[in-house]
Amino acid sequence: MPLVHPYGFRNCIEDVWTPWHFRCIQRFLDSPAPAVSDLPPHTIALNLSHNIMRCLQPSAFARLPQLSTLDLAYNQLDTLSPGAFNGLRVLEVLNLSHNQLTTLAEGAFSSLANLSSLWVQHNPLSTVSPTALLPLVNLRLLSLRGGWLSGLGEVAVAVQGLAQLELLDLCKNNLTTLGPGPPLPASLLTLLLCNNSLQELAGASPEMLQHVKLLDLSYNNISRAEAFAPLYLRNISLLHLIGNPLDAFRLLNISDIRPRSLDFSGLVLGPDGVDKVCQRLRSPQALQRLQLQHNGLNALHYEALQRCPVLRELDLSWNRLQQLGCAVRLLRKKQQEELEVLTVEHNLLKKLPSCPGGQVLPRLHNISFRYNRILTIRPRAFAYAPALQVLWLNINSLVWLDRQALQGLHNLTELRLDNNLLTDLYDSSFTDLGSLRTLNLRNNHISVLFSRVFQGLSELETLDLGGNNLRHLAAQSLLGLPRLRRLYLDRNRLLEVSSNVFAPVQATLEVLDLQANNLQYISQWLHQPPPFRYLSRLRDLKLQAQQPYGLRMLPHHFFQGLVGLQKLSLSQNMLRSVLPDVFEDLGQLYFLTLADSSNGMHDLPDGIFRNLGNLKFLDLENVGLHSLTLEVFGNLSQLEVLRLARNELKTFNDSVARQLPSLRYLDLRKCPLSCTCDNTWLQGWLNNSRVQVVYPYNFTCGSQRNAYIHSFDTRVCFLDLGLYLFAGTAPAVLLLLLVPVVYHRAYWRLKYHWYLLRCWVNQHWRREEKSYLYDSFVSYNSADESWVLQKLVPELERGAFRLCLHHRDFQPGRSIIDNIVDAIYNSRKTVCVVSRSYLRSEWCSLEVQLASYRLLDERRDILVLVLLEDVGDAELSAYHRMRRVLLRRTYLRWPLDPMAQPLFWARLKRALRWGEGEEEEEELGGGTEKPREGDKQM
Template identity: 30%
Template structure:
């Protein structure tokens, strides 16, 4: 899966396979939580270092595979903690050195493989013998050229199996009996320089060896004559494959003994078998002569065998048999496959009454006579595949009656006739795949009461073949497996008149996938009668829709394969389809063009444990879907078009942390949307950006409230007048903008701003003079403000509806909040419009220092000329004349102009 570091796996894992990745080292802590681990496969990586103590916690580990990595040495701490280890594979590394105490902790180790490393000298292997229970040691392909037993040990070892193959041994010296229990010795492909010296000081040192692999030894005949007698008295099995240069008769003479039972002479380029060649090996029970060039057989060459049970003659050049096995009355297994046999006669297998297995596949047989198997009364397995058979006819009319497994695949059969196999009542498996069968007559399989497996795949069977005859599959009451894939079956009807499988009550596995033209649709009653059906393969059949009643006849179904179909439409798979098969545990929907798995929400698949839907167009897996599959153990969704956004937040977190479900290849799930994240790994999407942190939000909100409270308190305490002023300015600004847009004309000549305590002067002096005598229109709050309306709105409306604003200033006026508001609004209009709109009239003599607390009024007084009400006894005519002049001033005058 391309991992560079050890991935997280559930802590209760017992078997972990992380082979074929890209690990460069094993670090401390990588397996800290995996104390239950029993089998660990880390082969085929790039590991060059294992930190000391990195495997300390694996005290229950029994199998460790570190093959095909880049380790250069085995240190004392590398294997520390593996007290229960039984099997260790270190083959195909670059190991040159093993520390003396490296294996001292492995007290239970039984199997060690160090094949294909760079040890070079046999004494480098000595540290592994510190494991007292070691039984199997594989040290082939290490470029040893000398084997001296004293360099390994001088004491007896517990080894039962030793592999020294593929080493250029020039010397093999055994001076002490260090292998008292050795049962298997592999010297294949040794002595490649042809001059190996064999020095076993005592003939009894290797008497326990029963199996010797002596293939392609590249030795001289004399050297072989020295080696083989060392095993002659105990040897039970010997492999002499590929010893092309050695004389086979002499080879067997040196190797054979009364105890020898198995001889393999594969690939020795043997062309002729001498009549007395096997006389020294008369007690053989198995003889393998495969992969040679034998073209003729005779009865005399096998006459010496009295116990032979297995004879292998595969991959030779035989064209005929000519009754060569008549003397082999004990024979039970005969392999004549992959020859050039064209014809078989009735006597070719005469007297072979004990033969149980006969291989005749990959020959050129075109016809089988009914007499061929007359003497094969014990035959149970017959393989006739890959021949030139055109028809079967009556080939089995005389048996063999005990036959259980018959294979006639890869022939040229076009038709299965009625009662073809009726005399094979014991048959349990019948293979007819890869023929040209297009017609099956009714009762073709009649009386096959014990048949459990029928393979008819890769033929030319059509829907008509299955429905033309009513009893195509009759006579097989115990059939459990029926293969019909890769045929030409196609249906157009929604319902069949004669369902073809209705008599197969015990059928458990049905395969219909990969039909050449596509099955197109599954009729609603196609599976009628299959009440025991457990597995159904319907992939790659061009299905576009499933009928809701498809599985109503098969309630026991637990495995369903619908892969490689065209189920892209939203209603292609109705949820109701799965209701009759609530026991479904494995569902395959790969490469079906699915856009969503939402149909599973209401499918009631509470037992589903495996879901494979890779290679589709699924973009989102939501929480509800996962929760609807409570027993899911395996999920494979790679090669889908995932969206990298918060809709997949739950799926991403669940896939990485779930202890109960393994999401296959999750690190290879790629984002397809949005475009900015296309190509990014789904597992790399930052799901934290999707999480709403309630604690943080509450903290933030409470902090904001506290800060705002402090700010508001500070402003109100020290800046409340400025805030109020800003508020009024804002209202005035909006009002002024509105007036400008409407282009309205003034309703009053002047707005009178005064304190209510000064109202007598206004009523007695101001109004009679300005309105009575001079004819001005005045706006007075006690008279012209609109009742019920907010005061500030009345003030703003009054000021902006008047050409001028006259402020009657007294000490009471300065202390009034509303008067202050009126001055503020009038001031804003003054400076906003840049017009002479404000007239200040002091009714009392107020010194400048008393105006200091009233910042706005003091600022206006400093910048503008104002009117003062005359003192008692002074003439008032000048005051009224100046006030009249102020009211008559044109609006274009700047506000800085003095008013006299």
């Protein structure tokens, strides 16, 4: 057995980086049992989401007493049996979201005293048993969002005993009333009731919400402020009412809600609403945050917020502002000194004008103008915010950025200009941004980077230029970036990269993203210096998915200089061939992926990983591998994760497994592993406990659906195949040796017995036949045909004898053998006209043999021999069968003397007329010659 000992589970995968955390998603499980049955009892987290479970039986997870997180989301659960979670005394998080639960019944959560978070979101939940949640004494978060609950009172009854509950989410239900019901637990600080049908708040006791700090009643269609009058809202710190047609000021007049606790977003403010809000909020104390979202604001005039208290954050998102001017003009002197965050997202701003020096917002450090329609930014547009650190201008329509638009922002550390329409960057655009650390220019239309365009960004660490139209990088494009660590150039149109481009950042660059460009190499040799030869500190290089057909060739020394590289991504490149020395400089590499190259690369060359002694993660999924060899994988002693799914592997060599002592995770899914003796060791390998093999019990034997690697019969692999092969082949060899000998020595004997058998069969079916079609069958050789047709046939047929002749009476189309047999058995006698030609004829010999068989079988004289020529014993010795017949049977000799011929015909006719019996033989014998045994002359 190899040094590496794996294990696996039928329906689950253990997280390779987090031990005892299991995923069993999308396994078509209709109950937890198939997943839980083979998991270790010390399992900590279990994800069973995206299956088809309908019911949880009692004690379904009792085998996992250490389970702390259980995810059952996206199933079809409609029933939780009492005691379904028995044994899970340390469970802390339970997710039942996106199921079909209609009720939470009593006893469903028994033994879950340690549970702190329960998610039952998006179920058709209509009822909650008053005692269903009582066992959850440590519950802090309860989410029933997206159900069909109709009243808060029912839920209040169910949660009144939960002394630790801090958050209750009932958004997106069908709540129409808050009561009647008991007060909510004193520990409950956050109550979310958004997206319901609460038009009135009647039925709730004044004390019901007295402990709540954050109350969300958004999108409930509450139109009457009087509905809040009976409620105790004094202790609420934040009340969200967006989406309700409420008069905010009437609400403040009627209820006891404090103005600073009310979120004015989405409320009816009237023509002078902002001014009125500021008057209500005015106080010597500074206001932490003012939100005026969804208020339909079209414009803010000069000093529009001057009556507001001192603000820390101002949020004007989701309005219809088309211009804002210089934000400093909206505030009075005292306010200008305290504002820190300005957010104006999802408005209709079209431009940012120039703001000359003068009044400033000295503490403003964060501005967001995302999701607007800004086309241009004028010079010194942010001069009012000299302390600005974060500026978000992304997701606009920005086509022109003035050279001096960002002038004066010496403290800016993050600038987002992504998802705009910028085409050009100027060398002086970023001159004043000496503190900038992150610059995001992703998804614009930049096609050229001029030299020194980033001059002055001495502190920049992250530059994102992904998703642009760059085709070429000038030699000094990155000049002036001495601290650049992360460079993203993905999804551009780069045709090549040069080492001179990266020379200015060689001492600091750690991450380089070049994926989805147009890099192509058609030769195994570079025609210029290696592109990364200066990047000795680079840690992460992404080259996957080059367009349009992938990076098909990696030239010699392509990665030369990357002595510190740790992660390399080459997936989705359709590599046709990988040279053995291509990775020889990457001695520090620990992550490598070549996945999804099956249309190009196949088996890897020997020695390709010989210098990757530190490699820990290797992804070779869907690369077309046919075999694993020691020459390829023999030096990966530190490898921990190996992905080989969707390859053409039929075997996994045990010698390779022995050379991977650090392996912890192996993925062989969808490989056509065969049930052969080469894979017998896998059965024992899969029953140990060191390396996780993904779904090992699903590995079928190639195309055989019902045969599995873990259980196929291996007994044949341990038999003495040599003995069985000898026993099987020796008889065949002997038979092949004997057949020619038997054929040569006993061909006619075998053929004779074969014909005898056929005759016996035919005679058996004719045994009861009493009448004959012919008086005689005439057997002769074609050489004697003239005598037969001119003398024998005329003479006998004149005597009323019916003769059977070959040429006249045989049935056309039938086998000759069948015709002969029928002729013999349908004739009373058989006349054999014997001559030297007759003796040499195989067919004549066969006819004599068949007639002899009938003679022996019927025991009557049916054979009449006529000798046309004198045949000596010496001549007969070669025809022993005919000699035996002539020695034992009476025969007639054709006389040459014409005077003796009438007697010959009389005897022949008499022989044909006589039936059975000794008298016939005696009379016939008186006029014939009958040789004795041993006579020399016939």
